[in-house]
Amino acid sequence: MKKAVIILSGGLDSTTCMGYAKEAGYELYPITFNYGQRHIIELNNARAVAEFYGVSDRFKVIELGFLREFGGSALTDDTIAVPKTGADPVPEEAGEIPVTYVPGRNLLFLSIATSFAETVGAEAIYIGVNALDYSGYPDCRPEFIAKVEEVIAIATKIGVEGKPISIETPLIHLTKAGIVAEGMRMGVPYQLTTSCYNGELEACGECDSCRLRLKGFAEAGLTDPIAYKK
Numbered sequence: 001m002k003k004a005v006i007i008l009s010g011g012l013d014s015t016t017c018m019g020y021a022k023e024a025g026y027e028l029y030p031i032t033f034n035y036g037q038r039h040i041i042e043l044n045n046a047r048a049v050a051e052f053y054g055v056s057d058r059f060k061v062i063e064l065g066f067l068r069e070f071g072g073s074a075l076t077d078d079t080i081a082v083p084k085t086g087a088d089p090v091p092e093e094a095g096e097i098p099v100t101y102v103p104g105r106n107l108l109f110l111s112i113a114t115s116f117a118e119t120v121g122a123e124a125i126y127i128g129v130n131a132l133d134y135s136g137y138p139d140c141r142p143e144f145i146a147k148v149e150e151v152i153a154i155a156t157k158i159g160v161e162g163k164p165i166s167i168e169t170p171l172i173h174l175t176k177a178g179i180v181a182e183g184m185r186m187g188v189p190y191q192l193t194t195s196c197y198n199g200e201l202e203a204c205g206e207c208d209s210c211r212l213r214l215k216g217f218a219e220a221g222l223t224d225p226i227a228y229k230k
Contacts, residue, residue: 003027003122004168005113008059010045011195012213013128013171016179018053019186020170021126028053031060031116033109035102036068037075038082039199048192062112073102075197082197084206098136100197100208106139110148110167117165118156126168132175145169176216184222191225205230 004026008014021028030053032046043061050059071077080099106129113125129140138144145167153164171179183190195213196203203210205228217224 001025001027002124003029003117003120004124004126005029005031005117005120005122006126007109007113007128008032008046008049009128010042010047010049010193011128011209012183012190012193012216013130013179014046015049015190015193016171016183016186016188017126017128017168018049019183019188021124021168022053023186026124028055029058029060029116029120029122030055031062031113033062033064033112035064035076035105037102037199038078039075039194039197041199041201042194045192045194049189052189052192060116064108067102067105067108070103074099075102082207084204096136097138098208101137104139106137106144107148110152114152114156114165118158122165123163124166124168126170128171129169130171130174130176130179132173142169142172145172175219176212177219180216180220180222184220194226200229202227202229204228 002025004021006018006021006028008018008030009032018028030050032043034040034043047059050056068076074080074082082100117125129145131141149167153159158165194203195209197207197209198204203226214224
């Protein structure tokens with residue numbers, strides 16, 4: 001059976017990627033990262049999602065605590081507040097990168113996921129990046145993914161042997177409403193997920209990530225199954 005590594009945060013987008021990989025017939029190998037994020041509670045959600053799909057025995061948690069030592073992001077530095085406004089997509093030409101951007105995060109995640117994929121014999125890596133309804137992160141753009149995929153092809157044994165690992169980004173051109181609709185079609189367990197950057201049991205409903213999520217459910221004509229403070 002063909003295999004895929006899924007970068008699984010426990011949030012809406014990455015869990016939808018699990019649904020896509022399962023629908024495509026892949027054997028699932030979820031991997032998540034503890035990078036000292038403010039919302040470390042998401043690791044529990046990722047584990048619950050892995051259990052839902054029956055692959056908790058393959059679920060990997062990788063420690064990247066040094067990102068908190070670096071800081072430089074509202075998600076890894078407690079002295080930087082998580083913004084409570086700004087749920088609209090950020091135009092690329094505006095050049096505004098929000099403070100919730102974590103320097104090097106997706107580059108690190110994809111590098112480690114590549115190592116995992118090559119070790120287990122996976123032919124694909126799924127990552128829930130999005131270039132429409134997103135927060136303006138530079139490492140969520142199609143051109144970034146294309147370049148990383150090129151590097152993987154020349155930096156791995158499997159790549160130089162002519163069978164490179166592909167990076168699958170099924171959400172990259174979907175609106176958040178489109179993502180929600182697709183997830184519901186596939187029976188994705190959104191009730192087990194969290195998207196809140198503040199990392200509390202009840203999502204704040206105010207941070208950028210919560211606002212985008214709520215916007216997606218509202219535009220899809222659906223109700224988000226998780227609890228919110230606001």
